[in-house]
Amino acid sequence: MSRFTRRKFLHSSAALLGATIAGFSFDIEKKQPLLSFSTLGCPDWSFQQIADFAAKHTYKGIELRGIQRELDLTKCLAFRTAQNRLATISLMNEKGLGFVGLGSSATLHFADGAERKKNIDEARRFIDLAQQINCPYVRVFPNNFPKDQDKNETIDLIAKGLLELGNHARGSGVTVLMETHGDLVKTDDLERIIRSAEHAHTGLVWDIANMWSVTQEPPVQVYQKLKKHIRHTHIKDGKLADGKLQYTLLGQGEVPVAEAIGALVKGGYKGYYSFEWEKLWHPEIAEPAIALADYPISIQQYFK
Template identity: 55%
Template sequence: MQTTRRNFLKSSLGLALASSFDVSAKKIKPRLAFSTLGCPTWPLSKIVQTAVATQYEAIEIRGLEKEMYLPKRPEFSTDIAQTRQLFADNKLKICNLGASSNLHFMDTTKRQKNMDEAKRFIDLAHELSCPYVRVFPNDLPKDQDREQTINLISENLSELGRYAKEAKVTVLLESHGQVIWKDVLLQIMQQANHPNVGLIWDIFNMWSITKESPTEVYKTLKKYIVHTHIKDGSMVNGKPAYTFVGKGEAPLKEAIDALKSGGYKGYYSFEWEKMWHPEIPEPELAFADYPQAIQQYF
């Protein structure tokens, strides 16, 4: 078959376009953060130095030097101006503050304590120009009516959203505890129904228990997901055994494919749970591995 000039040009153009798509695909760079849960003994200066050296864009503050209530630390109280300057000088962002607040308590005193903590973290996020504060749903106790508990979580989340609006902050409910099924999370988010409320998708947290397809989870909750927690591992005797990303059983490829195809623009925040699992490898190794390991999904 004779190759005409027109056919040759069409063929060449097709190859050039394919090549350009390949190059652009290789250049996709996810927005990376890591949680300080992974380095529970490090001072803030070392955390920042490590993030810069390993090319993260942001840090998620979940405790500092084993103190989980951040306002107790001078870095987030009396010395907050220096903290802001430290991040600005290093061109890093604080993308999320992890509060320990649980929204399921019907006991008035416990409920108020947890709501007060969440509001204090919202105030702190405002001072730090941090966009998000994480809270937990967190339980569906057997001694409480299930529907009433779900309604209460929704009401508390909505109240926090109204408070956060004044601070220009968004409150994020994390898929956590017993509240990890997509349909329950959807019910809570629909009932809370506030523009300053969103969802953190902890992929492994959910899948390790529910085994729900990440494609279906994302399809159900896409409207609300603005932040993700990334980790990998397997379940051993009913407990998580964490591994570096790509070395475990978590369906990260399916989840990240869903996020990419859905236009997700948020952070892929590495949650290395060293605080709760001291036996796992040291943060120096984990934080250095993650940026390369997650790139395989892009």
């Protein structure tokens, strides 16, 4: 009888220990940030290279901003036909990856009819593609506000365009995100636009460095005002030189990344921390194999 009781005790203890370890591992896994990178950082890689690298370096998502220098994703081989899209989705599933955003070139500040239609149409194509490949977000933006156009008119045009695209995305599972970019980096301007374009399918990409390098607004203050609308983030670092951001590897610059991530974590942000290494626009910066491999390691310092 005692032998049976001892065996039962050992079995129960082992089971309890296993459950405790499993629970501990699950808690650690839950706390791991969701990491992705933008393909802006690897402009010459094939889609296979992109997926292989992401899986090898513990990324969970890929943010698409062109493939092999083709920025119109609807023209890329990986998405050109229904068969190609299915093969691409299969590869992503095999690698344990998900698409986290499609970066369009659509800008919404144009008043001109033809130019405006061209940009709205591009965004619509991207929304349709995002739906087909189970991608939750499409990025749009303004760049520099037109100098010959009243700022209030520009802001209204952006808001109307964003709302129009939100309506196009209705029922698709896709949300259209305005990036904090170019001249649209002041919190008050962003608040005004997103309130005017408030919709179940609209939101913001918070590019921390883009905002801070221009406005110097404290990230905690920015987050408090925009929290409700932030669905995705762009993370990068750099040092200011003559008013321009010179990119560095994460943790080696002046951007208050720690403050921003601290605000996001404390605020319950559940989305991706997406590394935007702008190699396509700045060929002089470090190669993607270096920068994209460094990011998943360097970002851990902000989650300890």
